[in-house]
Amino acid sequence: MAMPMRRTLVALHRATCRRLTNAEVSLDVRHPGPLFLPVRTKKRYFIPPAVGMKTKMEGFTEAKARAAGIVGKQENIERPINISCTAGVFDPYVPPEGDARLSTLSKEGLKQRAEQIRQSATSQLAIRKIKEHDSLFKTRDFAERAQEIFVEAHNALTQFNKEKLHSLVTERCYPEMTRGNRYKTIRWSFIESLEPPRVVHARCTDMVAKGNVYGQVTVRMHSRQTLAIYDRFGRLMLGSEEQPKDVLEYLVIERHLVNPYGRWRLHGKIVPSWAPAKDPIIKTVMILGPKLRPGEEFDALNHEVPKPAAVQWYK
Template identity: 85%
Template sequence: MAMPVRRTLLALHRATCSRLKNAEASLDVWHPVPLFLPVRTKKRYFIPPAVGVKGKRDVNMESKAKAAGIVFRQEYFERPINIACTAGIFDPYVPPEGDARLSTLSKEGLKQRTEQLRQSAASQLAIRKIKEYDSQFVTKEFAEKAQEIFIEAHNYLTQFNREKLHSLVTERCYPEMTRGNRYKTISWRFIESLEPPKVVHARCPDMVSKGNLYGQVTVRMHSKQTLAVFDRFGRLMLGSEEQPKDVLEYLVIERHLVNPYGRWRLHGKIVPSWAPAKDPIIKTVMIPGPKLEPGQEFEALNYSVPRPKPVQWNK
């Protein structure tokens, strides 16, 4: 009985195989032979991190690369150099003591006059070099132009216009003018010029490389101005809006001479050692008080300001 069953199964198997071969031949099915055989490559010890795992864990990639035999390129943290302006004032002008107070007819005034004539020799050489790069440079006209730059820069400072202020002030002078003015209101006004501005000093230094010239011109300006600084609560901290003051200033205007698109900008001020001390700033703070009802005044209340309790930090 087992033999007839086995024969029938073999016959069925052969019939199905023949049918499959005939179907593949009719459909023109072709099984390509694989061209590449899988071969085991060199084992990698350094595996790059997966996407999205970069900020999840702190892995020392340099040590992993060294273990894998990969040499990392050394990184140099260099400080950027700004070549649009210099970092300071070269050979600053020394204002004579008692300027705008002593007359040239007095004994001390004549001494100061002779010292200015001695210092003017180096300034004349610098002015000649500046005229080689700036053909329109004239000392008399430049003094008036420097005064206009000074007035425009301070007007934009009161308006907090950063774009316009950057075009009139160098990168060295900008942080000095804007430092500490975030929560303050500045009211500045130029009234009149007591004496015509004049060029008193000029230097033409080079920086980084020979031939990279910068022009620095010191302008003496004696004018009448008003200045008032208010804090964030609207209280007066310095100066007055109504009372003008006579101000004697020595402005340093700078330009990158090699750059054909360079402009004359305010670079700084020279404060003489004999200048009087500035007025102290009145700092105000907000003291917490009681909540007032409508129609109630604070003066009517007998309110005492709470003082903090003394605390002993260390014995």
């Protein structure tokens, strides 16, 4: 019984395989080929070119392009400029010699006053042009406002408030005020005004294009201030916090008149040629002591400090 059943199943299996083979031949069915999976090879690190090869390759590429008749684009050296302020003080005010010392009743004081009246004609024309762009400009109120800008700018400098200082001084004055103050401590205070500030000079000029007007106003300020600068070790370099000094300054305030959002900012100072020299800065230096052997003690009383050798400085 088992043998006939087995023969029947084998015959059915062979018949089914023949039918499937015939069907594939008639339909032209092909089995898909074997799949090839990519295998990750060894990681190749970037090897930088040798020193000097970059310049050689650039020159070789340029020579090859010229030989092929390809004209390269000309490179223009461009320098960024800032049009929010001018690069300096145009037609600066010349302070009279002996200002704040000579009386107006003396002979020299009367000569200085007459010279100021002669030079005020050009300033009046400039003031009229400033009022065309700034209707709120008045010489009496502007002098007090300039003094407030001066005080606020120096307070921001002592507090290292860069954002406020940028809004009070121009881009030309900012590096002059902050240069060399990275590791220093500044103590500055405005005590009082010895004379009311006044406008002594005004000028207007065009820059880059006609109609791009800038206004500069010079304000005379005679005040009493204190200034003390300490180095990074906390030692006094210049000035004193307890001893006030009388300071006569000529402040230059500038504004971009065409810009409706422009404001008056501190642009610089005019230092007259007859001004007294500034006090020297006391610098902290390290003095090398004697070489001690093991077990020896340093006796400061018997040690003589060597004097530094004279050095000739050339400008």
